[in-house]
Amino acid sequence: MNRVIAPLRDFLHRESSSGTLILIASALGLLAANSGLADSYFAFLHLKLQIGPSSLELEFTILKSINYFLMSLFFFVVGLEIKRELTSGHLASFKAAAAPLFAALGGMSLPAIIYLAIAGGVEPNGWAVPVATDIALAVGLLALVGSSAIASLRSFLLALAVIDDIGAILIIALVYSTGVNLSWGLAGLLTIFAILGFRKLGSQSVLVYLPLALSLWYCAYRFGIHPTIAGVILGLLTPNIARTKSNLIDGEDGSVSVIEYLEHKFHPISSYVIVPIFAFANTGVEISSQSINSALNSVIAWGIFLGLVIGKPLGVLLATMAARKIKFAEYPQGARNLDLIATGSAAGIGFTVAIFIARLAFEGPEIVNLAIFSVIMGSVVSALISLLIFKTIRRSKL
Numbered sequence: 001m002n003r004v005i006a007p008l009r010d011f012l013h014r015e016s017s018s019g020t021l022i023l024i025a026s027a028l029g030l031l032a033a034n035s036g037l038a039d040s041y042f043a044f045l046h047l048k049l050q051i052g053p054s055s056l057e058l059e060f061t062i063l064k065s066i067n068y069f070l071m072s073l074f075f076f077v078v079g080l081e082i083k084r085e086l087t088s089g090h091l092a093s094f095k096a097a098a099a100p101l102f103a104a105l106g107g108m109s110l111p112a113i114i115y116l117a118i119a120g121g122v123e124p125n126g127w128a129v130p131v132a133t134d135i136a137l138a139v140g141l142l143a144l145v146g147s148s149a150i151a152s153l154r155s156f157l158l159a160l161a162v163i164d165d166i167g168a169i170l171i172i173a174l175v176y177s178t179g180v181n182l183s184w185g186l187a188g189l190l191t192i193f194a195i196l197g198f199r200k201l202g203s204q205s206v207l208v209y210l211p212l213a214l215s216l217w218y219c220a221y222r223f224g225i226h227p228t229i230a231g232v233i234l235g236l237l238t239p240n241i242a243r244t245k246s247n248l249i250d251g252e253d254g255s256v257s258v259i260e261y262l263e264h265k266f267h268p269i270s271s272y273v274i275v276p277i278f279a280f281a282n283t284g285v286e287i288s289s290q291s292i293n294s295a296l297n298s299v300i301a302w303g304i305f306l307g308l309v310i311g312k313p314l315g316v317l318l319a320t321m322a323a324r325k326i327k328f329a330e331y332p333q334g335a336r337n338l339d340l341i342a343t344g345s346a347a348g349i350g351f352t353v354a355i356f357i358a359r360l361a362f363e364g365p366e367i368v369n370l371a372i373f374s375v376i377m378g379s380v381v382s383a384l385i386s387l388l389i390f391k392t393i394r395r396s397k398l
Contacts, residue, residue: 019140079235106319
């Protein structure tokens with residue numbers, strides 16, 4: 001029996017629902033880390049696992065397994081969404097992509113500048129932490145405010161967040177890579193050519209691509225870049241062509257592409273399972289008078305916090321204003337400056353990817369925990385500011 005789907009609507013719905021699960025999982029992580037369960041919680045996360053034969057050199061902790069293996073599937077879904085947006089979505093033409101492109105560039109640049117101005121002399125490697133946007137929580141916030149946000153802002157924020165993801169992925173690949181091993185890089189390149197070869201032959205079998213996907217992941221790991229990048233590459237390599245042998249029907253155009261089919265299969269796993277597990281495992285930081293005092297006196301914490309809370313909305317607004325001034329882009333239909341500030345504050349909810357980058361950027365548990373605490377606080381404050389502005393906009397229209 002055929003099933004009718006609406007890819008964009010379903011994607012937004014899952015992201016919005018995922019936002020609620022992220023909040024619950026994060027609260028549970030914080031509770032576990034600040035209760036009598038703390039020792040068991042941290043002991044479990046740091047339990048070592050031997051994955052495969054010892055020759056593969058894959059001895060990871062539970063926490064690292066989550067951040068390396070499970071998050072690879074998360075980034076695969078991100079890669080699929082980027083590919084869909086670039087080929088048939090909001091980023092398929094320069095005219096459609098111009099406004100969110102400029103907004104995203106401003107929303108990435110200014111937070112980095114603010115961080116470096118405040119903390120660059122102490123820990124310059126953390127400049128990328130306040131750059132990221134959490135799609136699930138940002139989209140969930142716009143769903144929460146409902147009619148207070150004009151319809152055009154949803155597609156604008158989604159496109160902005162996707163471009164943010166592209167920026168974050170490039171940063172992870174180019175900035176936070178370890179010493180590279182060229183032979184493994186060559187092996188990874190050959191794996192990509194093999195994938196392209198099977199794609200050229202028209203193969204759409206998961207059984208064909210799964211071994212190649214695992215091979216690419218391992219090559220990326222041994223090459224020296226974060227292996228989650230393999231997930232993004234696989235998503236981008238996925239062809240946007242009609243899926244054969246599918247019981248799914250696109251309610252908009254009647255044809256389900258390979259990208260839409262894979263998103264339908266894997267996006268629920270990513271949104272409802274993987275990201276909440278990541279949130280539970282990575283937000284468990286100690287909150288005490290001492291940790292709060294440390295954050296208040298840390299330039300690193302303030303750099304991340306102000307980058308998200310001030311840099312994001314101001315960067316989005318100024319860059320979009322500049323794009324309109326030079327006639328490269330227009331505001332989203334019906335939007336004013338206050339709408340863009342509210343949307344920029346929603347983009348200031350960095351959370352998942354910001355925490356992910358924080359674990360790559362900093363060394364030592366104390367600084368990592370400080371950065372995660374700052375990301376959480378900055379994301380919460382950004383969300384509250386966005387809600388307040390949207391509610392103010394709504395009252396002004398009544």
